[in-house]
Amino acid sequence: MSPATSLQQAYDRAAYPLTGHRARNLQVLKDALSEWEDHQDSDIYGSGPLIEDFQAKMATFLGKETAVFFPSGTMAQQIAMRIWSDQLGVKRVAYHPLCHLEIHEEDGLKKLHGIEAVLLADKERVITLEDVRSMKEEIACLLIELPQREIGGQLPDYEELVAISRYCRDKGIKIHLDGARLLEVLPYYQKTAAEVCALFDSVYLSFYKGIGGIAGAILAGDEAFTKESKVWKRRHGGDLISLYPYIVSADYYFEQRKDQFPKYCEDAKELARYYNECRFFATRPVEPVSNMFHVHVQMPKEKLEPLLLSVYEATGVALTHYLRDDHNGAGCYFEVSIGDRYAQVPKESLKQAFHILMNELI
Amino acid sequence: MSPATSLQQAYDRAAYPLTGHRARNLQVLKDALSEWEDHQDSDIYGSGPLIEDFQAKMATFLGKETAVFFPSGTMAQQIAMRIWSDQLGVKRVAYHPLCHLEIHEEDGLKKLHGIEAVLLADKERVITLEDVRSMKEEIACLLIELPQREIGGQLPDYEELVAISRYCRDKGIKIHLDGARLLEVLPYYQKTAAEVCALFDSVYLSFYKGIGGIAGAILAGDEAFTKESKVWKRRHGGDLISLYPYIVSADYYFEQRKDQFPKYCEDAKELARYYNECRFFATRPVEPVSNMFHVHVQMPKEKLEPLLLSVYEATGVALTHYLRDDHNGAGCYFEVSIGDRYAQVPKESLKQAFHILMNELI
Numbered sequence: 001m002s003p004a005t006s007l008q009q010a011y012d013r014a015a016y017p018l019t020g021h022r023a024r025n026l027q028v029l030k031d032a033l034s035e036w037e038d039h040q041d042s043d044i045y046g047s048g049p050l051i052e053d054f055q056a057k058m059a060t061f062l063g064k065e066t067a068v069f070f071p072s073g074t075m076a077q078q079i080a081m082r083i084w085s086d087q088l089g090v091k092r093v094a095y096h097p098l099c100h101l102e103i104h105e106e107d108g109l110k111k112l113h114g115i116e117a118v119l120l121a122d123k124e125r126v127i128t129l130e131d132v133r134s135m136k137e138e139i140a141c142l143l144i145e146l147p148q149r150e151i152g153g154q155l156p157d158y159e160e161l162v163a164i165s166r167y168c169r170d171k172g173i174k175i176h177l178d179g180a181r182l183l184e185v186l187p188y189y190q191k192t193a194a195e196v197c198a199l200f201d202s203v204y205l206s207f208y209k210g211i212g213g214i215a216g217a218i219l220a221g222d223e224a225f226t227k228e229s230k231v232w233k234r235r236h237g238g239d240l241i242s243l244y245p246y247i248v249s250a251d252y253y254f255e256q257r258k259d260q261f262p263k264y265c266e267d268a269k270e271l272a273r274y275y276n277e278c279r280f281f282a283t284r285p286v287e288p289v290s291n292m293f294h295v296h297v298q299m300p301k302e303k304l305e306p307l308l309l310s311v312y313e314a315t316g317v318a319l320t321h322y323l324r325d326d327h328n329g330a331g332c333y334f335e336v337s338i339g340d341r342y343a344q345v346p347k348e349s350l351k352q353a354f355h356i357l358m359n360e361l362i
Numbered sequence: 363m364s365p366a367t368s369l370q371q372a373y374d375r376a377a378y379p380l381t382g383h384r385a386r387n388l389q390v391l392k393d394a395l396s397e398w399e400d401h402q403d404s405d406i407y408g409s410g411p412l413i414e415d416f417q418a419k420m421a422t423f424l425g426k427e428t429a430v431f432f433p434s435g436t437m438a439q440q441i442a443m444r445i446w447s448d449q450l451g452v453k454r455v456a457y458h459p460l461c462h463l464e465i466h467e468e469d470g471l472k473k474l475h476g477i478e479a480v481l482l483a484d485k486e487r488v489i490t491l492e493d494v495r496s497m498k499e500e501i502a503c504l505l506i507e508l509p510q511r512e513i514g515g516q517l518p519d520y521e522e523l524v525a526i527s528r529y530c531r532d533k534g535i536k537i538h539l540d541g542a543r544l545l546e547v548l549p550y551y552q553k554t555a556a557e558v559c560a561l562f563d564s565v566y567l568s569f570y571k572g573i574g575g576i577a578g579a580i581l582a583g584d585e586a587f588t589k590e591s592k593v594w595k596r597r598h599g600g601d602l603i604s605l606y607p608y609i610v611s612a613d614y615y616f617e618q619r620k621d622q623f624p625k626y627c628e629d630a631k632e633l634a635r636y637y638n639e640c641r642f643f644a645t646r647p648v649e650p651v652s653n654m655f656h657v658h659v660q661m662p663k664e665k666l667e668p669l670l671l672s673v674y675e676a677t678g679v680a681l682t683h684y685l686r687d688d689h690n691g692a693g694c695y696f697e698v699s700i701g702d703r704y705a706q707v708p709k710e711s712l713k714q715a716f717h718i719l720m721n722e723l724i
Contacts, residue, residue, distance in 0.1 A: 076599070208603055234470070235474055
């Protein structure tokens, strides 16, 4: 058995996994479907009340004219970049070096759309107004990800965001929000989704991150933009005859969790404090600004893993299902994203888990 | 109320709709899910037993090394064209003028992949060996659709198909099967799926046509081809974290219906005979070679519709939910696809329906 397998297995078997909402199994869909009548009609190629009502609801929530449901954020965001590029006649956009389009999409933006990317900021921090100002290349669109997932969910100050938005609009640059985890940052900014989205020309929201649906995404913007996005959705092969399995689950878990994010964010701060009390452990950011953060450990994976396994075994509390080598060398790290599960962990068990971790590391 | 709406509504309300399997409602998914345990794990980005087992099963069924599940045929087929184009260094493929890629995909093949199409044959008949032989342009791939849906589901003779395949292979041209409705043609050819697929380098099969699942498709071929198709699936935004709602329903209805196609095809022949006995009515083909055919009526939509409504009203038998203007001028047409519903219609009601139709048209 590989070490990676065994950590995952121990996590799956543990009484108290700390991260996420629940297991990704078929019950997730069955629960969502149970709210609907059997004779409810499917959506048909983007039409019908089931999809149209949900799109209208999300447009209102995001404060945009219209919204379109997509099977994935990868598809939705490439299409947003394509529409703005075509509209401005500039085949170039700008984003962070650890943007989803740069590292998780097999270069789809270039290979399918012929769009080049300018990488702003460095890999350790978020994009600033100064990064945008000092860009030499002409671009059609600036993509901002809130929070910046791959660096522990960091955020710019809200004033900085407002200034970036104003700058882009002054210069005729479109500004797009990768809001895969938009609900996760609203408690920190103390803003509504619509207030944040007002700074952007187009917005994408995911339904299987903090919301915990099965898959699917919303792309929102003005009428002309979303109309064109539907044509591209057809071209991409995303205009499925039925998207309802994703829509019913998106709606169900959106309703169930949309008001829980302040709690998740507070829980994330609490858990980060536990980690930061452990020798060799440090969270990034030190104080989380969303429901997520990264845990960096100055210890090789091979040494940390047996220690974690002993904690899971002794307390039932499972901290992570994986460890990844740190880019910097000798250490490792993992991501923490707080959902429904955290509140179900007995405080005594949690304390005991960190007590063992601290004592073992003295 | 528009006439189109009222025909659709009358069809939906009728006791005996003639075409298809059942209503496209949420019960379709609930039934499929009921076969699975709640704690069954989701597939994760194309991995996990739920997706891998089904892919292996379909590869075996189609007689190919490997198979990949896609959210849509649009995505799967564009990707097949791209892989063969890249491999042969020729950005051109050939297909029928009424091919799905030509008329239903908003020019995705050109706009996303920069691939041009050579249109073979004319709109009234299927592609012949002579069409392929006399093509002047160099192409990477020939796409053949079995049956040719937009002309009533016509088919080439099997010998012609074998000759086309041999010709392509001699010339180094890849040959791809649009087998969206592959199971529908096996009874006519008296071949297994694997026997037909052996004539092709890559094959696509749909799960929501004759099989009656919710959505989704399989793309099959050799190991190198399907491996590359997964990279393109990621680029297209089709590598969803969870595709299981489509997979569980594809598998469920595949098992339920895969042996029913000889029956559907016989039923189609019977129903076509009824239509051909009516004045002004003619089916295309005259004798169906699959479970589908088109019905052409030498009468304007506006005149036929009230007549159809009176038949539905008097007998409960609903023939079609729509009418479309004929390309040729004064008439109209509709598509018939036979599934589970046909066998549930009492023979007496069916006869009565056509009796009314015949008498009214004398």
